[in-house]
Amino acid sequence: MIHPTAIVDPGAEVDPTVTVGPYAVIRENVFIGAETQIGSHVVIDPYTTIGPGCRIFQFAALGAVPQAIKFGGEKTYLKIGKGTIVREFVTVHRGTEFGGGITEVGEENYLMAYSHIAHDCKTGRQVILANAATLAGHIEIGDHVTVGGLVAIHQFVRIGHYAYVGGKSAVVKDIPPYVIAAGDRATLHGLNTVGLKRHGMSQGTLSQLKKAYRIIFRIGLTLNEAMERVRAEVELVPEVVAFVDFLKSSNRGITR
Numbered sequence: 001m002i003h004p005t006a007i008v009d010p011g012a013e014v015d016p017t018v019t020v021g022p023y024a025v026i027r028e029n030v031f032i033g034a035e036t037q038i039g040s041h042v043v044i045d046p047y048t049t050i051g052p053g054c055r056i057f058q059f060a061a062l063g064a065v066p067q068a069i070k071f072g073g074e075k076t077y078l079k080i081g082k083g084t085i086v087r088e089f090v091t092v093h094r095g096t097e098f099g100g101g102i103t104e105v106g107e108e109n110y111l112m113a114y115s116h117i118a119h120d121c122k123t124g125r126q127v128i129l130a131n132a133a134t135l136a137g138h139i140e141i142g143d144h145v146t147v148g149g150l151v152a153i154h155q156f157v158r159i160g161h162y163a164y165v166g167g168k169s170a171v172v173k174d175i176p177p178y179v180i181a182a183g184d185r186a187t188l189h190g191l192n193t194v195g196l197k198r199h200g201m202s203q204g205t206l207s208q209l210k211k212a213y214r215i216i217f218r219i220g221l222t223l224n225e226a227m228e229r230v231r232a233e234v235e236l237v238p239e240v241v242a243f244v245d246f247l248k249s250s251n252r253g254i255t256r
């Protein structure tokens with residue numbers, strides 16, 4: 001299952017069901033789970049773990065040392081969850097000691113060609129990064145988020161669950177869950193209604209989220225005033241609670 005031109009270090013742990021294409025390089029301290037496919041010319045550097053059922057296309061580079069001036073060669077990690085697809089020329093770097101020590105790509109992510117995930121980022125389940133989407137360091141992305149092509153996201157930004165970021169956007173502040181954001185600099189454009197319906201959100205829950213969104217972003221209240229009014233006027237279904245909690249916990253500020 002390993003092409004004769006591939007180089008696999010004896011210190012790597014590769015499941016017998018893994019396929020490795022021509023001229024791929026798998027270095028020491030790499031673990032690759034069952035049924036994963038490694039394409040030609042892929043490079044996987046030390047301290048990288050790739051879960052089962054992944055597909056890594058040609059010329060991807062995973063686990064390289066981070067592009068961080070303070071990085072001193074310490075042992076840090078990259079973890080890629082099961083079922084993730086990594087397309088051509090994707091780059092994902094391992095973490096830094098000062099940033100937590102690990103970069104984590106969640107399960108069933110789809111990383112399209114030329115996308116980049118920098119050190120100490122964390123993505124949730126079923127995240128899509130379209131072509132050339134770029135995550136700077138220390139970014140957190142929730143479950144079921146879609147990031148459009150050519151999007152640049154500033155370091156330390158958080159993006160909440162089920163958010164949709166339109167192509168060619170520049171994101172410099174946190175994006176709440178359940179919304180659409182787009183532009184340079186990114187602004188909000190309402191709820192991600194189509195995406196939420198596709199994921200099975202009920203009309204009742206969607207209605208409560210719309211009420212909360214309108215109070216917080218459309219009538220000119222301060223954030224604290226708006227959150228108090230949401231608590232008083234909106235049914236506190238779990239999604240509304242998550243929406244408000246995300247806003248309360250923001251350090252970089254909220255995209256509006």
